[in-house]
Amino acid sequence: MKNLLTITLLFSFFLANAQVQESDSLESKPAIPIDKSLYKKNKFKFSWGVRGGLSKTRVNTTSGDVIQITQSGTPLISNGSVVRDELVSNSAFGNGYQGAIFGRFISGSFYLQPEVIYGSKGGKFDFLDKNGNLLNRVDAKFTAIDVPVLLGIRFRDARIFAGPVVSYALNKNSAFETSLAPYTNENLSKDFLEKPIINGIVGLGFEFKYFFFDFRYEAGIQNYAQTTLGPSNNPKIFNFTTDQFILSIGLIK
Structure with missing residues (x-):
């Protein structure tokens, strides 16, 4: 024991x-x-980049009769009748370009991307006489600064995006003034393409580390022009919108 x-x-x-x-x-x-940051599922991230691209653009105008006028704003009379021509929207696409810088605010699969773009837009529209003969084919080009704000969704190497774009038209070519002069007495050098307007953008992109390319479509929503055509007692608003298809490449950091 x-x-x-x-x-x-x-x-x-x-x-x-x-x-x-x-x-x-x-x-x-x-x-x-x-x-502890490893356990944050939706870490906030900021990136920025540049891109450049080529575009196919066209203009849309409201087709219909337009009356030539005198300096006093009254209808022009020839051989005892009012001179009426026809304005026709031309569906042909012209060539344009874009250069842009942007920032990207990323949270999980979503991102917000504001951009500042400088580029050219335009297309063609036609004036026909009363017999349907072509009087003038206007090469309607102008430059603009666009500021889109895009909301996107990322999945693997691809992304889709959409959003509004505020467009500030800058310089137009002389074809605008010479083609519209017979139909208006307004000062086209001051009262044309000055008002900012809103369009819409949708697109698809693919990224490979720092390199990417995207394809986007910009739909014309609001009227760029601020002028009227025809006699002063019966003016007609000159409707002028643009559509664009843009293919661009860029770098993102």
Whole structure:
């Protein structure tokens, strides 16, 4: 009995001493820091980039009769009748270009991308005489600064996006003034293509690390022109919108 008690006391002593040594060993090891950012599912990220591209553009005008006028704003009379021509929208696409800088605010699969674009737009429209013969085919080109704000969704290497674009028309070519002069007495150098308008953009893009390309369509929504055609007592608003297909490449950081 005495020997059994001695063995039990010795076993308890060694067990307690082992637990103390194990506790000291654990306390002596430095704690491993945890990067809590790894557990944030929707980390916010900002990127920026540049892009450039070529476009196919066209203009849309309201087809219909337009009356030539005199300097006093009255209808022009020839051979006893009012001179009426026909304005026709030409569906042919012209060539344009774009250069842009942008920022991208990313959260998970979604992003918001404001841009500043400088580029050219335009197309053609026609004036026909009363017999349907072509009087003048107007090459209607102008430059503009566009500011779109695009909302996009990313999935793997692809993305889709859409949003409004505010367009500030700048310089137009002289064809506008010479073609519209017989039909209006307004000052075309001041009262034409000055008002900012809103269009819409949809597109699809693909990214490969820092390089990307995208294809977008800009639909004309509002009228660029601020002028009227015809006699002063019965003027007709000159409707002028643009559509564009743009293919661009760029770099993003």
